[in-house]
Amino acid sequence: MKKTLFFLGIISLWNSSMAQTNPAITSWLRNTTSITGRHYVSGNSTPIADATLANVQKVQYSAQYVYVSTNGIPSYVTGPFLDGNPNLAGTQNAIFKFPLTPTPNTGTSTPTTGGNIGVFINGVALFDYRDGVSYKSSTGLNAGGPSGGTGDGVWNRDAVLYEKTGFDCAKGHPAGTNYHHHQNPSAFNLDLKVISNICNLYLADGLYVINPAQHSPLLGFAYDGYPIYGAFGYKNVDGTGGITRIKSGFSLRNIATRTTYYTGIAVASGPTVSINFPLGMYKEDYQFTANAASDYLDIHNGRFCVTPEYPNGTYAYFCTVDSNYNSTYPYVVGPTFYGTKVASKLTSAVTETTTTYSPVLSTSNFDFDNLEFKIYPNPASDLIAIQSSEMIMNNLNAELIDERGRIVATKSFLQGSTICHFETDTLYNGIYFLKISNNTMVKTYKIFIQK
Template identity: 35%
Template sequence: MAAASISYAVDPPILSSWYTSNANQYARVVEVTGGQIKTTWPSAGLPNMGGGQSTQAYSDVQQIRYSANYVYINSNGLASHIMGPWYINSTTVFGNWPSAQSYQLKFPRNPTPASGAHTRLGGGNVGLWVNGAGFFNGLDMFSYSTSLANDYSTNGPPGNKGDGLWNRSAIAAEVATFDPAYAHQPGNGAYHYHASPKGLRYQLNDNMTYNSGTNTYSESTGTLHHSPLLGWAFDGYPVYGPYGYSSAMNSASSIARMRTGYAVRNGTNGTTNLSSTGRHTLPAWAATAYGQPQNLAVNQYGPNVTTARPLGWYAEDFDYLGDHSLTQGTDFDLDKYNGRTCVTPEYPSGTYAYFVAIDATGAPAYPFTIGAEYYGTVTGGNAVTISESVTTYFIRTTPAARVDDWNSY
């Protein structure tokens, strides 16, 4: 028996884009390089600092419901592509393991641009990828404490916390702990991606190749096609992979990598050279988002640029080129929220959409997915209870998981 769907007159993308093909498949992990595929983890003898699955759990999106104004998604937060392995260096196993999360999240069906101040992204989920896995922002929730001269949790206890002005990039500080699919998890087991979700992109045919022998992914740029819809933000706008139409409103234009509107503050393009001046000023986007002046007080300075904290270590090491007389659509493609108004295969009449940002080498480019603030009005998020009448669009109904081919997608 296949997973059940309930028909809908017109399937809008916010209903039809969720990845349910593998909803009856148990989540799978490779614990160590060259190891066997497991459906429970971790094995005895491996470090376990949190998370794990002692029983098998289903992967991807498990249920989709909707009302006139919202779509509700249930998932375990576990991907159907192979997850793991995770290391903290070339030989040491990370010790945090993914575990089922019982997500129930809601997304507005009729998104609107924010009027007035835009909402800052918080920690934890800022949306959800279409496979139901966690969608975190590009930060690791640590920031620099000027008085303590080190990076500390921004939400730490008084006297032992970061200042929240120089916010550490997860890609710079945590990338060693990402699996080949480009995700990891903290001690609570919430598997999540901070940047380009490579495993999901491969599953959805987003210009990626996969080497099953080495469990690695790479960009495939020979003949590009428009990226698929990969996720949804809590303001209700879609998130696409890194490739779109070169002319925003022309679906007949060529396919191109969407160029981020951000550049490192190294003195080029009119930016401040932080290596020379020190981290004494905020870029304009950060000053606006944080409600701070650009010129900081001495007790707000960040650390000097060093090999330990190079340019790119903090989000505030990047400047938005639109604040330096460069033009979106000519010099770069994506606005300060990391999106643009454009046509896409799912929206032939146009929509606002975020895009995953990568550079010309395929490496993640700041701000990775969504900028410091949402473009739209945020009315989505965790839905502890559903207090309105809803209709079921999809629900996994098969009692037994698919175990026919553990090595395929």
């Protein structure tokens, strides 16, 4: 009996150790600093602090599942939403349940749906391509979504294109109070070709910064339990070949009329391609073409490959962008899931026995030396922006120091952010030093103020 108990104890310890290394448990951005959400309102470029805790509040796991408690609020500033959306990002008080061992779907693929189809590591919701609007043949117009009514559901409008004026700097917006992203969650002003000027007045950042020299970070998990990565990954699925942009297998069809899907299935006619109904308005305007090149994705927008968190390989989705870093269809996950969709948003508390994930945090866990900071503009006149190469996992201190060694301004580089700003319009011309530090390490940069 004692031997049996001994071996059961060893197995229990082994299972606990294995769980502590599962990225589905360890990768969530847990709020360890009590940071709360912030938002902009139209016409005011000063963020307003909210009372709701940002990022993820708790991670629990059992032998089969991980449970993620979140308010659905990011630590980067949300809003404003300039398309007339009256809502603000609000608390979801949600618990999401994900499988620790996702499984491929060997039957008919499950389509993505409206609403949540995944969760980013900061607890923010992922939606698919749609905005709830579709063509209505009886009226010859689009219907549904914010405009009301119901379309036919045959030709479905692309939210990323047609809700762009309502996205904030981080490319997100709320449905009701459920703040979410449909696409690659990096800020508009960090794209090589900037297609929205929302960041000009309402400075904010996104979940990560695209770095073409590094494998993009793990950004979240889809509702089938498989991980979601940013726009860049290893060229070859075995982790070799260097870093490259991972590409969508979808492209626009060469059509003038809308009578069939790309698969050849005849459907109720949509509007003729025109200025009012341009190609790309609808999800069904795209076709999938399998590409044997390893840096192209399959019909679900994923591939089986080696990643930094999964050195033995995993199926993974990628946030697809073009060469200008502008988002490309199907954006993140879809239009179908690769795996068996088992994740869910719980309607009550966790009922099975779980362990709360509580990693031991120390300065040695924080890879400060590998953070690369870009400071711009330099020389500066009214504002200095500090952009980190990756998301800040623990608060950093930022100090602006003049030539006499006096601290003239201080800021906190907040957990879950990639950018920090200093207003310099009241400072005199001259040389300054920017010091970024945690408890044990410091980086210093020379700054010029010139007006």
